Amino acid sequence: MKRTLPLLIAAVTGFVLIGAHFVPYTQSWGEEAMIWFDILAAIAFILGGANLVRLNLQKISDRRAGWGYAAVTVIAFFLTLVVGMAKMGVHPSAQFPQFAWSGDYVQEGSSFWFIYQYAFYPLGATMFALLACFIASAAFRAFRAKNTEAIILLSTAFIVLVGRTYAGTALTGWMPEALQFDNLTGTIMNVFNLAGNRAITIGIGLGVVSLSLKILLGVDRSYLGTEE
Template sequence: MKRKIPLIITFTVGVLLIIAEFIPHKPFGTLSGELEEWFLVISGFAIILGQLSLLKVNTFKIKYKQKDWQYSIITLASFFFMVGFGLLWGTGKSSGIFGHGEVISAVIGIKPFDYLFQNVYQHLQATMFSLLAFFIASAAYRAFIGRNLESNLLLIAAVLVMLGNTTVGGLLTSWLPESLNFLHLPKVSEFIMTYPTTAGQRAIMIGAGLGIIGSSLRIILGIERSYLGGE
């Protein structure tokens, strides 16, 4: 029962959704719409499960004084501040348990949740990603060493695309006559993006698409069962 019923559910739901695409009338059309709404709600619970799991892991870390347990206090405190502010006074246009928090908003300027989001979360997120600019530079050094034809193509395409999208790139080839306009760096960059890059992306999309179709069929037919766990 623990394995067979989930397999039957997966098969039924998967087949129903595929049939509904070809027969969009009752009951298939409405059923597929309803199933997609259920999916959304269950996915919401899955996100909550993730947060609760994070809480569990960090609480255990503090309880058993594991390595670097002090940092878990900061994680939990940040989590509770964000959740507390959001649930108590709401976010944006949504109201929380205590309404829109007009009193506290009058002091801070905006809702506490939005204040944390704008002044801490957004800065942390942008800086985290901008940090990658430094690491991508070292990765580029390793990736762009022209050892063979493939790495040379990678190097040339990346350099031309980057140059073509900057003002300097445009200035470098601005002296070219009209007849050689196609060699103007922004044009070269556009050409690379429109044709060879699209060709490569398209091949990847078709390959990955066929792979996903195959995997979906394996799951629906019960051949692939790893999502059920080992027990």
């Protein structure tokens, strides 16, 4: 019941959807399953939010190190949740003004839009921007032109980096057209990079197919966890 039934559910669902693809009457089942998939993904967000609250409340109640930050996380979470669910500051849609709840939940000027615009977006974008410094620093320490492969990788990265800037165009303007960095970047991206990426994509395709078959046939059961 705990392990066999889930294996059966996964196998039946997967093989039915594969079979449905080859029958004209049932070809839409895949699209339908994707909608169900979206519903379950939304439920997974609820699960994730509940877990976040549980863990942080535990940290606060145990007065563990950094419990103040946990409190900030919980407050920020509930504030965003209440504001978004209650559609605070959202006007009804212009087409249906008689329906108070008809406005878009991300309407410009609403409280949820405010949180997105002035907290979620700047925080997320700066987090990712920060990676620029760490990638550069890690690359400086890790990359050494010790052999042919490393030299190729470094040269390509340099050409692509410089070739997409004005400096690349200005510095190599005197060279033959094909060797100017902006053109060279184009050749690298459209020919060499395309070939490498295509081979990687074919490999990924085969990997996904074999992993899917392993899951459907019950060979790979890692998604069930280890506890009995």
